[in-house]
Amino acid sequence: MALLSFLKALMAALFTTFSFLKALINKKELYATGQAGDGREKAMLAHVIRTAEKGNPLSVLNVMDAYAKTSGWLMNIGDDKGPILDQALDKYNPRVVIELGTFCGYSAVRIASQLHKEGSKLITFEMSPDNYNIARQIIEHAGLSSKVVSVQGKFNERLDVAKQFLKEMNTTHFDFVFIDHWVHSYMPDYLLLKENEMLGKGTGVIADNMGAFIGPADFRKYVKTHPEELETVEYKSNAEYLWWFPDSITVSTFKPFTRFY
Ligand SMILES: C[S@@+](CC[C@H](N)C(=O)[O-])C[C@H]1O[C@@H](n2cnc3c(N)ncnc32)[C@H](O)[C@@H]1O
Structure with a gap:
């Protein structure tokens, strides 16, 4: 069980790192447009609208954090x-x-x-x-x-x-x-x-x-x-x-x- 959790955490960390590097490879585009260039910001918005509770800031932040860790690294604080x-x-x-x-x-x-x-x-x-x-x-x-x-x-x-x-x-x-x-x-x-x-x-x-x-x-x-x-x-x-x-x-x-x- 502990090994499974560790492997899951490792996979998540590898994914986030890869996604971060992918955004950084397009550094010129990132600096010019403020976006990673693969549509992740727009996809994140759709995901928030679909899954975060309306009128609940904490729910919105939690969904944005989870998205950045599992679907596409984002430069949120x-x-x-x-x-x-x-x-x-x-x-x-x-x-x-x-x-x-x-x-x-x-x-x-x-x-x-x-x-x-x-x-x-x-x-x-x-x-x-x-x-x-x-x-x-x-x-x-x-x-x-x-x-x-x-x-x-x-x-x-x-x-x-x-x-x-x-x-x-x-x-x-x-x-x-x-x-x-x-x-x-x-x-x-x-x-x-x-x-x-x-x-x-x-x-x-x-x-x-x-x-x-x-x-x-x-x-x-x-x-x-x-x-x-x-x-x-x-x-x-x-x-x-x-x-x-x-x-x-x-x-x-x-x-x-x-x-x-
Ligand atoms: C690190 S992100 C901000 C993260 C955000 N504060 C958060 O934590 O959710 C930097 C943003 O600053 C914008 N930006 C860069 N230079 C700017 C400027 N001179 N005036 C306004 N926005 C700028 C970029 O387009 C980018 O979206």
Whole structure:
């Protein structure tokens, strides 16, 4: 019995690794389109609509996790690093949240289902029109459309939408920022947020894929060398659905103008 379970787990791990490598072989396509190129994201959507309980975010997340492990690896934050994001949401208890990199809506569902403050909302940016469409349907299926504003386009090209959202939310800055798009955009987009005064005292800045192998070298260095601006804790884990691939998440608190206090 134990041997059977072990073999099953081994087969599943081999499958996920193969599926991950298959997505990575098409790296150029992945970076350009945000998709693996074999239709797995669209198939996942159909599977979620068919099998996840409507209006139940947890059921949607569970189905997405199971799909990524058994049918096609997906770049969701996933069920290993997800709890680190949950803990950060619990710590900051935000009202106004921004996400860079929606993909298929997994982390948007995870975040929006944990926004407890009256009138709290998430705005999420996705460059790929296909992913944007999938994510909207996933968020709708989870019953969270009223909590999420989905924007199609690159964050740095849609700054006006972020500014308008802040205005409508009656605030000047985000309480919680989740950075999870392409790693070469982490540093410039963080600086865009900062220079546009969209970060305030105590804003939580959470970055996924910060591991030494795959993480953004410039932003990793920045969070480690600017303690006066970002008070950071790094949580080590593994890349989504790949127990053998080390990765980490950084959770930083923005501390502007500390030198003047
Ligand atoms: C790692 S996935 C996001 C995963 C998602 N946060 C989750 O955990 O479910 C990265 C996504 O960022 C998108 N992306 C890349 N660069 C972007 C940019 N500058 N603005 C908005 N989206 C971007 C890609 O198309 C891709 O879908």
